[in-house]
Amino acid sequence: MARSDVQLMLDVKAGDDSSFELLLRRYRTPLVHFLCRMVRDPATAEDLAQEVFLRVYRARMQYVPSAKFTTWMFRIATNLALNAKRDGRYRQLEVSIDQTAAPSESDLPALEVADHQPGIESELIARDRAAMIRRAVETLPEKQRAAVLLHKYQEMGYDEIARVLECSESALKSLLFRAYETLRIELAPLIEPERARKPEPKSGEVRTP
């Protein structure tokens, strides 16, 4: 049975560095993904994610399992991302976000244009859709963006996200509503065709994000 994050962190505190390795493997991708969407640059996101792990390791002796490990870790990550942007160290990223993202889609695999395979058209469409979604998410205000990333992609609970963002649950729900409302409008060209293809859900049917 896999050990919980808290147990791993307590083991790290007790001097077991192999437990830190497990935490690193468990959270390196979620952290880099989150930070990349926050600071809009993969290299910067990696730097900051390394800094997060470094801070977690160095704070191991003061670690008290009063909250979930992920709350603590993403709080460090969010603060680092917001500070990095406020410091202006990554200001050049602000300029590039308004430009057409399609040519610089570094997070997508390179397209084999010379192959002329039948799937090339659908691949191009997928790239365009991904670029549009990325732009919509990355142009959200910072706090709304962090809330959506933690809610949609990390699947955190409201209480946990509220702790990460240092706000009340009620404020978080409003924040999420506003963020999804903006995304609903921005991504309307992608939503409508999807709705036409899918059957109407039954009344009361719920779906996890």
Place this chain on the structure above:
Amino acid sequence: MNCQRIEKNLIAYLDGKANPSQRREVEAHLAECAACRERAEQFRVLWGVLDELPVISPSPSFDAAVHAHLREPRRAGLWTWLVPSPRVAFAVTALVVFSVWLSSFPPAHSPTVVAAPSSEADFKMIEDLPVLENYDVLANFDALSELPAQPVVRAQPQPQL
């Protein structure tokens, strides 16, 4: 419940995380408000669309970079940076103390006090210069005509014996 009140609970409802009373309220509102029903349905589809955002994975060198950072000596804090070594700190402190001690003595000479009357007289002369250089003013200066031609020799009082 109106459209604004539903805003806070709509996401939780769609998540399946609303409590029973919130759920009943949202469902009652959705049953009678076509606009919110439409919005709720668009949110459901939106969440599916957002799944298409590619996950960004760390580079293959990520773990090695983390380990390299862990091996680095801890970075110095702000105060440590400001005080590079105890010797420099001692020298700066000694200099400050010496300067304060030196400034506590009164100065031996005060050149400004000596120069003050001279400067004042010069300033007065410069201020009256247009009048002194104007011959008409001096020629018709009534106060000058009232002066005696010869100096008056006043009788010296005799000391009483």
